[in-house]
Amino acid sequence: MFYYVIIGMISLFSFLVSNRLKSKFKYYSGLQLQNGMSGREIAEKMLRDHGITDVKVISVPGQLTDHYNPKHKTVNLSEAVYNQRNAAAAAVAAHEVGHAVQHAEAYSWLEMRSQLVPIVGLSSKFSFYLILAGLVLQASVSFGFQIALIGLVMMSIATLFSFITLPVEYDASNRALNWLSRTQMLGHDEYEGAKDSLKWAARTYLVAALGSLAMLFYWGLTILGSRD
Numbered sequence: 001m002f003y004y005v006i007i008g009m010i011s012l013f014s015f016l017v018s019n020r021l022k023s024k025f026k027y028y029s030g031l032q033l034q035n036g037m038s039g040r041e042i043a044e045k046m047l048r049d050h051g052i053t054d055v056k057v058i059s060v061p062g063q064l065t066d067h068y069n070p071k072h073k074t075v076n077l078s079e080a081v082y083n084q085r086n087a088a089a090a091a092v093a094a095h096e097v098g099h100a101v102q103h104a105e106a107y108s109w110l111e112m113r114s115q116l117v118p119i120v121g122l123s124s125k126f127s128f129y130l131i132l133a134g135l136v137l138q139a140s141v142s143f144g145f146q147i148a149l150i151g152l153v154m155m156s157i158a159t160l161f162s163f164i165t166l167p168v169e170y171d172a173s174n175r176a177l178n179w180l181s182r183t184q185m186l187g188h189d190e191y192e193g194a195k196d197s198l199k200w201a202a203r204t205y206l207v208a209a210l211g212s213l214a215m216l217f218y219w220g221l222t223i224l225g226s227r228d
Contacts (some may be wrong), residue, residue, distance in 0.1 A: 010211050011137070028196070031189065036191070040082045043087075050100075057082075090185070130154065152220055155219060173190065
């Protein structure tokens, strides 16, 4: 019962944070920049200011598809962020360049996360199925518990990944805000809007990490309890 209460609280918190983030970005998307720069232009200037010349800023379709690709060295901005000239676009563009700066400076947490990406891709796909298969087989074969345990280990890697993501995302936001403040790229209200947007975006990663930990805890108790 305690577990379900925790999961319910995390789910509710996730819903509230997600809705709040959407409303914040919608609001700050209406706060137009006095400097008239688009998200693409802000990203390109931040790259130049950090002496990064081998990273391209490109537009990608969709919403909330913004990301930095360390393999291809591209700052990928969604169409709205790439073209628009508002506080929300400035925040997202600068944040993604923050990841490019991390990459250029060999930021340890980013390198650790990048190394886990291939493993997490596999563990996320198969961990749940291995746990279920192990629990079902445990009733008839002796190695069912070991199969479930392997699934649990794979799930723990995905949980670890979600927590490693936290310092990477918070640091990228801090780099973005420090640059925006230092260069006086934005007016006071625009800067506060960008700061507020990134604060709520970071909270979505925190909720995701807590949810992953709660799920790992639940399946761990289920697997260990099945041996009794």
